[in-house]
Amino acid sequence: MMELADQLLSRWNYVAVVVLMMIGLYMAISRGNLVKKVMGMSVFQASVILLYVSMGKVAGGTAPILIEGASDIIYSNPLPHVLMLTAIVVGVASTALGLALVVRINEAYGCVEEDEIVALDRAEDQREIQAEDAD
Amino acid sequence: MIGLVDHFPILQVLIPLLGAPLCFLLRREAIVRPFAVAASFACLWISTNLLGQVLDGTVLVYEFGGWARPYGIEYRVDILNGFVLVVVSAMAAVVFSAGIGQARRAIPEGREYLFYAAALLCLTGLLGVTITGDVFNIFVFLEISSLSSYILIALGRSRRALMAAFSYLIMGTIGATFLLIGIGFMYQMTGTLNMVDMAERIQALGATRGVFVALAFVVVGISTKLAVFPLHHWLPNAYSFAPPLVSAFLASTATKVAYYLLIRFTFGLFGAALVFDEVGIDLLLMPLSIIAMFVGSIAAIYQTDFKRLLAYSSIAQIGYMTLGLSLATQAGVSAGLIHVFNHALMKGALFLVAACIAWRMGGTSLDVMKGLGRRMPVTMAALVVAGLALVGVPGTVGFVSKWALVSAALDQDALMLAFLILASSILALIYVWKVVEIVYFQEPETEIERKEPPLRLLVPTWILAGASIYFGIFSSFAVDVAKLAAEQVVMAGL
Numbered sequence: 173m174m175e176l177a178d179q180l181l182s183r184w185n186y187v188a189v190v191v192l193m194m195i196g197l198y199m200a201i202s203r204g205n206l207v208k209k210v211m212g213m214s215v216f217q218a219s220v221i222l223l224y225v226s227m228g229k230v231a232g233g234t235a236p237i238l239i240e241g242a243s244d245i246i247y248s249n250p251l252p253h254v255l256m257l258t259a260i261v262v263g264v265a266s267t268a269l270g271l272a273l274v275v276r277i278n279e280a281y282g283c284v285e286e287d288e289i290v291a292l293d294r295a296e297d298q299r300e301i302q303a304e305d306a307d
Numbered sequence: 308m309i310g311l312v313d314h315f316p317i318l319q320v321l322i323p324l325l326g327a328p329l330c331f332l333l334r335r336e337a338i339v340r341p342f343a344v345a346a347s348f349a350c351l352w353i354s355t356n357l358l359g360q361v362l363d364g365t366v367l368v369y370e371f372g373g374w375a376r377p378y379g380i381e382y383r384v385d386i387l388n389g390f391v392l393v394v395v396s397a398m399a400a401v402v403f404s405a406g407i408g409q410a411r412r413a414i415p416e417g418r419e420y421l422f423y424a425a426a427l428l429c430l431t432g433l434l435g436v437t438i439t440g441d442v443f444n445i446f447v448f449l450e451i452s453s454l455s456s457y458i459l460i461a462l463g464r465s466r467r468a469l470m471a472a473f474s475y476l477i478m479g480t481i482g483a484t485f486l487l488i489g490i491g492f493m494y495q496m497t498g499t500l501n502m503v504d505m506a507e508r509i510q511a512l513g514a515t516r517g518v519f520v521a522l523a524f525v526v527v528g529i530s531t532k533l534a535v536f537p538l539h540h541w542l543p544n545a546y547s548f549a550p551p552l553v554s555a556f557l558a559s560t561a562t563k564v565a566y567y568l569l570i571r572f573t574f575g576l577f578g579a580a581l582v583f584d585e586v587g588i589d590l591l592l593m594p595l596s597i598i599a600m601f602v603g604s605i606a607a608i609y610q611t612d613f614k615r616l617l618a619y620s621s622i623a624q625i626g627y628m629t630l631g632l633s634l635a636t637q638a639g640v641s642a643g644l645i646h647v648f649n650h651a652l653m654k655g656a657l658f659l660v661a662a663c664i665a666w667r668m669g670g671t672s673l674d675v676m677k678g679l680g681r682r683m684p685v686t687m688a689a690l691v692v693a694g695l696a697l698v699g700v701p702g703t704v705g706f707v708s709k710w711a712l713v714s715a716a717l718d719q720d721a722l723m724l725a726f727l728i729l730a731s732s733i734l735a736l737i738y739v740w741k742v743v744e745i746v747y748f749q750e751p752e753t754e755i756e757r758k759e760p761p762l763r764l765l766v767p768t769w770i771l772a773g774a775s776i777y778f779g780i781f782s783s784f785a786v787d788v789a790k791l792a793a794e795q796v797v798m799a800g801l
Contacts, residue, residue: 200477213480220487227495252494255443259487262450266480269454273461273473280466289470 185226192219204286206277210270217263221256228252312356316369316382319353319392319438320448322346323431330424334417340406343423347403347430350396354434358389362791368440376440376501383440383502386792390644391437391567394651398559399430402655405767408552408662413462422462426556429455433564440502442490442576445568446483449532452564453479456557460549464670471544478541482531489524492517493576502576510578514585518577522586525572533565535592535629536599539622543606546618546658551665554614555658558621559651566628566647570640573632574796583635592633597727599626604734608741613671614661616738617654620697623731624650630728631712638715641786641793645711648785649696649704652778656693656771660686663760663768673742678751685759687746689772694739696775699732703779707786 180187192215199212233248274284281289311318326346333339361367367384370376384392407414407422414422432452436445457479461472494500496517497508512518527538534542546554573582582588603623610616624646631643661671663686668675680687696703709732716724759765778785 197481200481206473209477213477216481217484220484220491223488224491227491251500252491258443258447262447265454266450266476269457270473270476270480273457273469273476276461277466277469277473280469293467293470 485528492521551662644789
């Protein structure tokens with residue numbers, strides 16, 4: 173038990189990744205509010221950034237800027253950081269597009285709650301069926 | 308001209324990528340449309356040329372800036388992705404020729420160029436995912452294609468298209484992020500992003516926990532994009548509320564590229580020994596594929612909208628492809644690939660028929676299709692041809708895929724499997740017949756004159772419908788190339 177707690181504490185950044193990831197995923201799946209869904213998705217993506225950045229850390233490593241003449245210096249791995257720059261751009265783009273769609277949905281339906289939208293769609297179907305019966 | 312051919316791998320992606328911003332500069336639809344069509348035909352020309360270069364088994368490697376692996380990023384063309392490149396760019400060329408279609412109503416006057424920009428970006432992403440030899444690149448290109456496809460789907464006629472695009476955005480982003488997490492674990496285990504390099508190191512590592520976790524994330528992520536059975540929820544709404552031409556393009560390309568990724572990751576990167584023998588993904592994938600074949604087809608029978616019916620049928624057809632993969636044999640993979648090509652042709656043709664109906668009738672519900680057989684005879688003939696191909700009638704492409712799949716199953720002595728494939732074809736017959744019956748044997752509610760859609764819609768429809776027969780009779784192209792591709796990927800890995 174102590175061993176497990178020790179392991180988790182020494183890797184607290186990965187614990188943070190998992191916690192954030194689950195919060196984000198849960199929000200994206202369970203929330204009915206579309207804005208909250210987008211935010212959940214955003215948190216989920218942010219947790220991956222933390223995962224990659226943790227990966228790049230080398231124990232005892234310093235910033236990867238070449239120091240002339242010194243040979244025994246350990247550098248951290250800069251590649252995951254660079255990858256995450258791209259992932260941040262992708263994340264911003266998908267969050268922005270998601271929010272833009274929410275704005276359009278709000279204009280079209282007058283609400284951003286999933287169950288209300290489903291109810292509106294159902295009511296529309298019902299009216300169509302009734303109109304057909306009236307014919 | 309000298310040296311241009313050497314740069315074909317990068318030009319394949321660069322042409323649509325630069326074409327998209329150029330659409331903004333050209334602005335006028337009269338110029339942008341031919342420009343986008345020309346760009347997609349240039350892609351088709353390049354991809355056929357690339358496939359021709361690699362058919363003898365050589366692998367084209369294009370190093371960026373002359374940096375060789377593992378340091379640089381490279382594009383890598385072998386038979387497998389050469390084949391998928393041809394499918395994607397051919398479908399883009401045909402569908403783009405049909406123009407903007409019903410999406411026009413959602414776009415303000417004079418802003419049509421935005422549609423073409425989004426379509427070209429989507430093509431860029433799909434081609435990029437397919438051609439790249441760097442795993443992180445796959446994620447980036449996948450997101451390029453996904454983001455632009457959300458935009459295209461949101462252009463649908465009814466407001467439900469917005470909700471469909473939104474749910475696809477949430478599902479698609481979660482799927483792509485799962486892939487990104489998987490790639491992260493792969494990178495953590497190997498320290499490289501180059502596919503060839505990574506494959507060697509992962510297969511040397513063997514069955515370790517990190518590799519298992521990576522495999523799980525990657526497979527779930529790709530399956531979301533591919534709409535494998537329990538993860539297919541986004542697909543029916545997205546395809547049925549999107550403008551029909553967008554559905555035609557996405558149904559015949561996006562899921563095909565995801566299927567390519569699944570083959571590339573399972574056979575190429577992780578290796579068949581690990582994925583199938585050690586983990587036993589086939590034990591999960593095979594039942595899911597069979598359920599997809601039946602659930603998709605049965606749901607299709609009950610639909611009241613033509614496009615929605617086609618969308619559910621797509622889920623069943625994806626089941627055939629993943630079933631081929633789950634056999635984990637060369638014959639199975641090649642059957643799946645044959646079906647990628649054939650399904651692109653027939654589903655593309657059917658969605659284009661839906662675009663013709665939408666142009667003429669304003670919607671695609673089965674009610675408005677009553678009696679269209681006499682009102683749009685040429686279009687409806689294309690529907691019958693492509694519909695028969697979907698069922699798998701001899702002489703059409705559908706028969707070629709079913710034949711390949713059934714014989715792949717029989718090679719494994721899986722009689723039951725062969726029987727299930729045939730049984731689900733009968734379900735396909737039911738929903739195709741249902742549409743044909745409405746079109747030819749029911750009287751329309753209101754009298755309408757005989758009128759065909761404009762040629763720019765009709766010609767692409769018949770090109771694909773004609774191709775579903777042509778490649779059904781002269782099946783050697785798809786069958787031979789798919790066989791070679793499967794041989795390369797199953798035997799040699801990457």
